[in-house]
Amino acid sequence: MRRGRGAHGHDSLSGFRTQRSEPAVPQGLLKSARKSGQLNLSSRGLYEVPQSVYRLNVDPPAEAQDAVSFGGSDRWWEQTDLTKLLLSSNQLTALSEELRLLPALTTLDLHDNKLQSLPRAIGELQDLRQLRLSHNQLSAVPLELFSLTLLSSLTLQHNLLESLPPELGLLTSLIQLDLSRNRLQELPCSLGDLRHLQKLNLEHNQLGSLPDSVGRLSSLRLLDCSGNQLTTLPPSLTQMVSLEQLFLQQNRLTLLPALPGDSLKELYLADNQISALGSEQLSALSVLSSLELRGNKVSILPEGALPSTLSRLDLSNNDISTLPPSLGLLSNLTVLLLEGNPLRGIRRELLTKGTMELLKYLRGRIKEEPQDASEKPSGMSLPSHSAVDMHNISALKLLRYSNKQAESVPDELFEAAAGHCITSVNFSKNQLSSAPSRLLDLASSLCEVDLGFNRLSCCGPELCGLLKLQHLDLRNNLLCDLPPELQNLTKLHSIILNFNRFRSFPAVLYELTNLETVLLGNNQVSSVDASRLQALVHLSTLDLSNNDLLHVPPELGLCSALRCLSLEGNPFRTPRAAIVAKGTDAVLEYLRSRIPS
Template sequence: MSRLKGAAGRDTRAGFRTEPRDCTTSVPQGLLKAARKSGQLNLSGRNLSEVPQCVWRINVDIPEEANQNLSFGATERWWEQTDLTKLIISNNKLQSITDDLRLLPALTVLDIHDNQLTSLPSAIRELENLQKLNVSHNKLKILPEEITNLRNLKGLYLQHNELTCIPEGFEQLSSLEDLELHVGENQIEMLGAEHLKHLNSILVLELRDNKLKSVPDEITLLQSLERLDLSNNDISSLPYSLGNLHLKFLALEGNPLRTIRREIINKGTQEVLKYLRSKIRDDRPTQSDSVTETAMTLPSESRVNVHAITTLKTLDYSDKQKTSIPDEVFDAVKSHIVTSVNFSKNELCEIPKRIVELKEMVSDVNLSFNKLSFVSLELCMLQKLTFLDLRNNFLNSLPEEMESLIRLQMINLSFNRFKILPEVLYRIPTLETVLISNNQVGSVDPQKMKMMENLTTLDLQNNDLLQIPPELGNCVNLRTLLLDGNPFRVPRAAILMKGTAAILEYLRDRIPT
């Protein structure tokens, strides 16, 4: 009875009331009954505008079936049911969460992604057992200071909100492992040294699509860091000491970098780290770096950045909210060599046909944050294409003709509408990185994937995978396999937290003999 006393103590009205009858219209009794046994409740995608009281009070009130003397035998007493430890209420229409959240003190996982939340209740501080909090894809402008009280928090997902800063005291979250945090697609302008000092166990730090202007030297304190995503920010230079980290993946695309050349970035993570290490001994800028710095100090409002074309070999027409790319943009290329194209953050419904004019030279194309519902054949003709960013569009398929992209190493398909891993990807043997998180992918083919001998990074987070085929464990070349946020039951969270090698070993052990 100690559990009940603790919960009742948080609400003097608690008593032993029965569940409100109107709760059954939004939450079936069968779900509540199952949740009392399993300690897990999934209310994702139920069109909820508020969380029913019976959910908050699931461990406080007498179950209706107990009052009716149903389903409870001598060995199954309702007061001995399991405390709720996992609550998923994602993909609804919630605009707020009440302080009744404190009635679920045993929660270890709280997933509220894809709602319309503008704030979190201060009562969140009372979830002392919370290990994973996902509030991505909401409308949060600030985080309550009380969030820094969650000392057992290991995973925090904040991406795609409207945050402008990280709360003071964030460094107190010393248990964070799964990230520093996923805070991509916000409005954060500064990452302070104080945020990093005590987060030396984090593995993944995702800060893409913010407004960061610099990276503090203290980034080198994160000695366990494996993945760092800084793409699409306003970063002009990197601390050379970053080269001393043992990163497996570093994303820098979409930044006005002045101290590192595009051709080095295009060679991949290890070449970038090697370059940074080489500059530690002599941090004086080279002549070519100085030229780049002068070239990039241009008015941001200029329609076509000709200097970026001539000095950086970049055709940049991003963040214009345009439905088409003007001819003058392509005309500005003239006889110049262009290796990178950035048309992100517009409202393109189709890929501009004139992109085919660059087929002999372009290796990096960024079409993210548009309204593309299909990939045109013109893109499939870019024979030298190495990096392709198509995230945050409306895509649900890829053309078979993409098989002709025989140099493609990285493709980002996150935040689209894919229900399966596109078949054509299995037939692009050069692929090293496939990012397809936050879609509706329900299955992968491990036999075909095993043929992708160069694939080292596969991000399948936040999809609809009901099961992970054991044969996936044979894809021994994978160094980073991300599976969080899927509805499968095994591997369990404890295995996922151990990392890719442990996941693959677990799967191999379960391959039928």
């Protein structure tokens, strides 16, 4: 007789052996799911999906064994089909083919698990609209998945995919497709069949080229190909009539590609090998507002080729030795980055004074053509003995009263500007304690205001009523807060608040969902609400350097639009300085890795 077994061969020690039983789901949770059609089992340490979940709408519930009641809350037979199943952040390695027992699912969230494969039964979920499979170990997906013709969002980032089948083009309802951080070396030509696709993320793969069919993606608004091995782009890219944002950082491009000129607003080309900028390609970008060329080999800027719509231009770490004077005519430009270039003929202190002063200097170098006496602007003199520059007002639509050390702006200046549709105002480097009330006279056309280097301690209705304002420069003032009424500036794209007295991130900025640039360096900010910051879906530049941040929230890594994040000079311990020095992408990736499962 063997040790541990009775006379009839039974295992007498079985009661002492540990067995992994089927994970239990609280009956109350299942009961609630039958009523609501939604079941959230995220972060429950599940190694497998319980059978009771698959059979939620098939088997009678436990309460069916009790006495039948006709009370409104006890009618167990009145069930709602499960439409939303959340299983993220568990330890799942596989799913059962019994997934087909949940045919009404419209949302299935499986991200952050250990899935190595998917069941073929997934193709029977014909009502599925959202499928989240990111952060798993998938090296392939079953062909049945591509029969889900109603699928609008498919996220597969952070997997092990090396290729995709031609059947990808059958997902004709897709609006969002995320294939980032896989091992893809090429894409099927059928990609061009996804005519409703609006957002395509291909960053950090091994792509050497894009299929020419990508030009057929007529609805695509965002294309992210950063961190690949692209050397060229297909000519068909010019046919993408809806493309607004194009990310091509960290590739192997040597020339500026032909691009869709009538729609592209943001172009990111940092860390490539571009040595020359074609005038023809640049001048065709008629609505471009942000151009990033950091870390290339550009040596010459074509004279007059940059579009007048540019508001942000990053040329840092190139080989530029001279700047064309015509750069000073870019009236919308508020951020110009030139660090790391061998510039000659421009004093270092001028570069540190900010974009507006540099542009003013460049404009001063433009040789004016001789004018007839009849065209010569008349000289208007203010009480302060400063002449009104009618050329700025009439030709550049610029109202300038800068570097006067004045406590107010003369009314005569506004009277001279009447009827000229002023788009830009520069009252920087004065002693203003408040914004001039007559700014509201220009509200119908004013897009840019520079009040930097003054003594403003608050923002009043003079600024909050400028509903067309896109760029606001308030650097080097005495501000410690911004009023809630500032949320009226729904078109605001950039705000500069460096060198003020802010102790926290201004709450009203979380409400300005069109913000692209927030510069808040050299203040005393001690915290930032990363969850609210995620609502700023267009925020690409955030400067929080030289503040009092003791903690950087990991959720900041989920701000997917961020391309430039400055955190230097804060007392936090993590991320370490070595990670911060690697740049924005490294910081964001580190922060995402710190998000609790």
